[in-house]
Amino acid sequence: MAIATVPGAGIDVGSQAPVPVDPRRARRNRRIKDNLTGYAFLIGAVICFAFFSWYPMIRGVVMSFQRTRAGETTWVGWANYERIINDPSFWTAWQNTLYFTVLALVAGYAIPFFLAVLLNEFRHAKGYLRILIYLPVMLPPASALFLFKYLAYDPSDAGLFNSILKGLGLPTSQWMQSTDMTMPAMVLASTWMNMGGAVLIYLASLQNIPGELYEAAELDGAGLWRRITNVTIPQTRLILSLMAMLQVVATMQLFIEPLILANGAGSEDSATSVVYLIYQHGFFQNDLNGAAALGVIMLVALIGFSAVYARLNAQQD
Amino acid sequence: MSVPHFRKVAAIALATGLGLGLAACSTKSDDDTDAAGKTIITVDCQPVGAQKNLLQAWNDDVKAFEAANPSIKIKSVSVGTQCANPPDFTARLQGGSMTDIFYGYMTDVQQVIDSGQAIDITAYANKENIPTWDDVLPDAKNTFTKDGKVWGIPTKNYSMGLVYNKTLFTKAGLDPKTPPKTWAEVREAAKKISALGDGIAGFGEYSSGNTGGWHFTAELFSQGGAPVSADGKKADFNNDLGKKVLQNLKDMRYGDNSMGARQLLGWGDLLTIAGAGKVGMFIGAPDATTAIVTQFQGKYEDWAMGAMPGQDGAAKGTLGGGEGYFFKKGLTDDQIKAGLKWLAFEKLTPGKGQFDYARAKAQGEQVGLPQPQLFTPGSASQKSEFDLRKANGNIAPEDFAAFENNPVAIKFEPANAQGIYAILDGAMSAILTNPNASVDAELKKAEEKVNQLLAQAAK
Numbered sequence: 001m002a003i004a005t006v007p008g009a010g011i012d013v014g015s016q017a018p019v020p021v022d023p024r025r026a027r028r029n030r031r032i033k034d035n036l037t038g039y040a041f042l043i044g045a046v047i048c049f050a051f052f053s054w055y056p057m058i059r060g061v062v063m064s065f066q067r068t069r070a071g072e073t074t075w076v077g078w079a080n081y082e083r084i085i086n087d088p089s090f091w092t093a094w095q096n097t098l099y100f101t102v103l104a105l106v107a108g109y110a111i112p113f114f115l116a117v118l119l120n121e122f123r124h125a126k127g128y129l130r131i132l133i134y135l136p137v138m139l140p141p142a143s144a145l146f147l148f149k150y151l152a153y154d155p156s157d158a159g160l161f162n163s164i165l166k167g168l169g170l171p172t173s174q175w176m177q178s179t180d181m182t183m184p185a186m187v188l189a190s191t192w193m194n195m196g197g198a199v200l201i202y203l204a205s206l207q208n209i210p211g212e213l214y215e216a217a218e219l220d221g222a223g224l225w226r227r228i229t230n231v232t233i234p235q236t237r238l239i240l241s242l243m244a245m246l247q248v249v250a251t252m253q254l255f256i257e258p259l260i261l262a263n264g265a266g267s268e269d270s271a272t273s274v275v276y277l278i279y280q281h282g283f284f285q286n287d288l289n290g291a292a293a294l295g296v297i298m299l300v301a302l303i304g305f306s307a308v309y310a311r312l313n314a315q316q317d
Numbered sequence: 318m319s320v321p322h323f324r325k326v327a328a329i330a331l332a333t334g335l336g337l338g339l340a341a342c343s344t345k346s347d348d349d350t351d352a353a354g355k356t357i358i359t360v361d362c363q364p365v366g367a368q369k370n371l372l373q374a375w376n377d378d379v380k381a382f383e384a385a386n387p388s389i390k391i392k393s394v395s396v397g398t399q400c401a402n403p404p405d406f407t408a409r410l411q412g413g414s415m416t417d418i419f420y421g422y423m424t425d426v427q428q429v430i431d432s433g434q435a436i437d438i439t440a441y442a443n444k445e446n447i448p449t450w451d452d453v454l455p456d457a458k459n460t461f462t463k464d465g466k467v468w469g470i471p472t473k474n475y476s477m478g479l480v481y482n483k484t485l486f487t488k489a490g491l492d493p494k495t496p497p498k499t500w501a502e503v504r505e506a507a508k509k510i511s512a513l514g515d516g517i518a519g520f521g522e523y524s525s526g527n528t529g530g531w532h533f534t535a536e537l538f539s540q541g542g543a544p545v546s547a548d549g550k551k552a553d554f555n556n557d558l559g560k561k562v563l564q565n566l567k568d569m570r571y572g573d574n575s576m577g578a579r580q581l582l583g584w585g586d587l588l589t590i591a592g593a594g595k596v597g598m599f600i601g602a603p604d605a606t607t608a609i610v611t612q613f614q615g616k617y618e619d620w621a622m623g624a625m626p627g628q629d630g631a632a633k634g635t636l637g638g639g640e641g642y643f644f645k646k647g648l649t650d651d652q653i654k655a656g657l658k659w660l661a662f663e664k665l666t667p668g669k670g671q672f673d674y675a676r677a678k679a680q681g682e683q684v685g686l687p688q689p690q691l692f693t694p695g696s697a698s699q700k701s702e703f704d705l706r707k708a709n710g711n712i713a714p715e716d717f718a719a720f721e722n723n724p725v726a727i728k729f730e731p732a733n734a735q736g737i738y739a740i741l742d743g744a745m746s747a748i749l750t751n752p753n754a755s756v757d758a759e760l761k762k763a764e765e766k767v768n769q770l771l772a773q774a775a776k
Contacts, residue, residue: 071433083773088740088766156516156578177580177750263525263583267750269743283404284527284735286428288411 057299063292080293084281087290092269093277096183097254100273103187104251109244112195116202117228130203134196141193145260148189149176153261176262182270186257194250198243205239206232245309249302255279274298349649355390356651359416360642360659362400363393368611370680375663378670382662389655392416398612401425401640403735410434417648418656423460423639424730426468435468435643438653442467446657449665452698457691460729461641470657472664472671473689474639475602476727477535478720479503479623485510485517485597496598496623496719500539500565503598503626504573510597511575518577520569521596522749526583529745530738531730532600534636536562538728539625541633544741545731545767550775552767554741555760561628563748563756571752580749588613600625602638603686603717610683617683621716624723637727639689665691667701674709685710687721733774740766 032039067076084090119129136144152160153175162172175185213231222230233240255275258264262271264280274294282291351357364371379391396405400420409415410432421429429435442458444450453471461469483493489509497503507519523529533554534544542558545551554562570576577596579586588605590596592613599605603622609615625632642660644653663670674684685706692699731737744763747754 068433069431071431079776083776086769086773088769154579158516174750179751263581263586264527265525265739265742265746267581267746268754279404280735280739283407284739285733286407286431286735288407 060292060295060299063289064296067289076289080289081297083287084290084293084297087277087281089265089269089272089277089280090294093272093274096270096272097252097274099183100186100254101248101251103183104190105244105247107187108191108195108198108251109247111191112198113202113240115195116199116206117232119199119203120206121224130200133199136193137196139193141256142260144193145189145257148185148192149261152189153185176271177267179267179270182262182266186254186261186271189261190251190257198247201239201243202236205236209235241313245306248305248309252298252302349652351390355388356649356655357390357392358418358648358652358655358659359392359394360418360656361394361396361416362420363395365395365398368398370677370682371611374673374676374680377676378663378673382659385662386655386658389658391659396420415643415645417645417652418642418659419645420640421469421643423471423641424734425643426461426463427732429643430463430468434646436646436648436653437466437468438470438644438657439465439467441653441657442470446654447661447665449661449667449692449698452692452696453665454691454693456727457639460639469641469643470660470664471639471641471691472660473641474637474691475604475688476625476637476725477600477602477635478625478725479598480591480601480605481506481598481621481623482510482591482594482596482619483621483716484594484619485513489513489597493621494715494719496621497626498624498723499630500561500626500628504565504569504575507569507575507597508573511573511577516577516595518579518590518596519573519575519598521582521587521590521599522566522576522580522745523582523584523587524745524749525581525742527735527738527742528582528584530741531636531734533562533741533745534730534734534738535600535625536565538634538636539632539725540628543728543731544737545771549732550771552737552764552771554767555764559760560756563744563759566745567748567754567756570749576749581746585613591615594619603688603720607683607686617712621719622687623719625725631723632725634728635725637729665698667692667698667705672702672705674705678709678711683712685712685714685717687717733770736770736774737767740770 064080065075065077066073067080115133119126119133122129154160154162155172155174155177157163157166157172159172159175161175165172173181175181209231213235214227217227217231253275254273258266258271258273258276259279264276265272275298278291278294278298281287281294349357363375366372375393379393383389383391394416396409401422406421406425407428409419410429411434413434415434442450447453447470454474457471457474458467460474461467461471479496481493481496486493486496486506489506489512491506491509497506503520509519511517511519523532537544537554537559540558540561542554542556542562544554546553566576570580577590579590582590587596587599588609591599591605591609592615594615601622606615606617606620606622609620610617625635627633642656642664644656648656666672668674671689678684690699692702740763743766744759747759748756
């Protein structure tokens with residue numbers, strides 16, 4: 001066996017002397033070995049997330065700093081951001097989206113909660129009512145929205161809602177053809193479509209509230225409203241707070257409602273949302289890089305909102 | 318097998334399966350030749366199953382072509398009834414999942430070039446590969462040519478006119494053989510048709526999904542205007558001509574209430590209403606009648622077409638467009654030649670493929686439409702196509718005579734068309750949904766936005 005000597009060290013590294021094992025390394029190896037099965041099971045999820053979530057996100061960020069013309073991709077710095085921010089519909093889209101989010105938060109947050117409270121009070125037919133409320137969630141969103149578009153929001157007097165209004169002696173509406181009604185009409189359809197899930201979550205949370213708390217409140221002479229404000233809301237605060245955040249993140253990504261109910265931008269741009277603008281740039285205006293930039297702006301805005309919201313919540317706790 | 322051991326085996330099997338699955342996804346499946354050495358090409362826009370006759374004709378053509386060219390194998394792919402629905406087309410293009418020879422609109426040329434997914438076929442676009450190439454209209458070829466390079470082969474062209482419902486014309490006491498020639502006449506006819514009641518609109522118009530801007534442009538061309546300046550740098554519609562376009566619509570919508578209650582119409586909405594026989598007139602190309610029947614349950618016998626209306630006399634222009642096929646990057650020399658040979662057979666030979674009028678007539682399809690007119694007037698191909706069309710025509714010649722006998726100068730869409738159309742949708746929707754909307758204010762608003770868009774696009 002050739003004997004090698006490390007220059008300057010004077011140590012014979014060719015001998016058979018046992019190599020000292022780093023205990024930390026040994027522990028890590030053992031841990032990896034022990035968890036090998038777990039890691040193998042994780043591979044599926046990791047691959048799915050990597051391919052379908054993380055990679056597209058990273059690719060989107062990269063694309064937002066590039067421009068592809070005539071098959072050549074070049075780095076363009078902030079040019080795509082500058083172009084998209086100067087798009088004539090950029091601020092309108094943000095205004096519309098925020099308006100929808102606020103309206104949807106009021107309607108889509110309060111209505112399901114109060115429906116859940118009401119359902120919780122029922123003694124009979126609870127199961128049937130739950131199914132009834134959840135039913136619209138099972139309808140494909142596009143079908144539900146087409147129902148609203150062609151039946152409920154028909155601007156002629158033959159439309160469902162207009163016939164009802166007329167029957168009640170009230171003035172009819174142009175619904176999606178009126179700039180004032182565009183957003184409320186989209187919120188109404190969206191709330192009807194999506195509230196079933198929220199109602200069930202609230203209901204589950206309500207049913208976890210110990211009955212003794214209500215009994216004590218009743219003994220103290222609290223009516224329904226006092227019981228809601230003093231028992232129900234404080235006891236479901238955690239779930240209410242989580243649902244508010246989820247609601248904001250979901251409604252900011254408003255897309256299918258304007259696409260179907262308003263054929264995109266609606267009357268005088270009143271339905272243009274940020275995501276619809278992304279779609280316009282990406283799929284109609286040969287500007288995938290601008291679309292990517294707007295997507296990144298949206299991502300940053302939502303991350304910012306979620307972080308601030310989580311921090312405020314933590315402080316309250 | 319013990320439980321922990323079973324778990325290990327299951328986990329390894331799962332991981333291996335996923336690995337193999339992903340490897341399979343990345344395998345290239347579309348080889349350029351088969352085991353027998355035949356050149357394989359994939360081609361899209363095969364008609365869908367619901368288009369029974371068209372699908373049968375396509376499949377028969379593939380068989381006939383392969384029999385005549387034993388060294389070529391065609392693999393057909395269907396991509397829906399609207400072969401280049403913009404979002405689907407862009408997704409396929411950016412993902413590189415188009416077929417070898419892929420369908421697109423004339424307005425897609427820039428997008429196709431920018432994507433880097435298509436091949437320049439200048440060296441192949443000639444008489445040797447397409448026998449009728451020299452007879453193809455130079456304008457049609459130019460729409461697929463950029464900076465001297467040929468990127469696609471034109472296979473259809475159209476220009477817009479006034480599509481009208483003869484049955485409603487007759488019911489309203491109008492002469493179905495003399496369609497309106499001016500916007501004033503359109504307005505008068507619309508009034509009479511909408512007076513029929515039953516939810517019938519006299520005139521229908523788009524105002525959403527970029528189609529409002531598209532039609533604003535067509536109607537602006539009819540006035541003699543253009544959406545952008547000659548250098549393409551500034552909006553050019555905030556003037557008397559643009560005002561006339563919107564004022565005509567406003568007068569019909571709110572002055573006469575002859576356009577129906579439902580607005581914010583997109584492409585399919587208006588054709589659905591037309592298929593149901595609830596609209597008297599709209600601006601469209603001759604093949605709109607085919608779409609109304611094959612996709613929207615209308616009847617051929619209801620429809621006819623006149624020339625694009627003008628303001629005080631004949632229209633000063635009309636919007637034209639077309640479609641064609643591009644060639645995917647990376648094709649072999651043999652595949653490109655095979656693709657051209659197929660297109661020559663299916664799309665550019667009188668008596669074959671789309672010009673097999675005898676077959677279309679036998680199938681009960683509409684024969685005799687004045688477009689596509691892909692061949693130069695006076696050329697041998699044009700004469701042959703014209704003779705076949707006349708010999709097999711099954712539509713009353715007078716139904717399209719007013720369109721065919723009054724040719725209007727064709728103008729093409731501007732660069733950044735979709736961005737401009739999206740903005741002009743705003744003006745169109747305002748005029749058609751808001752009785753208080755001001756024509757001047759809407760044009761000014763749209764002008765500012767288009768100028769902003771063009772300034773950004775130039776950067």
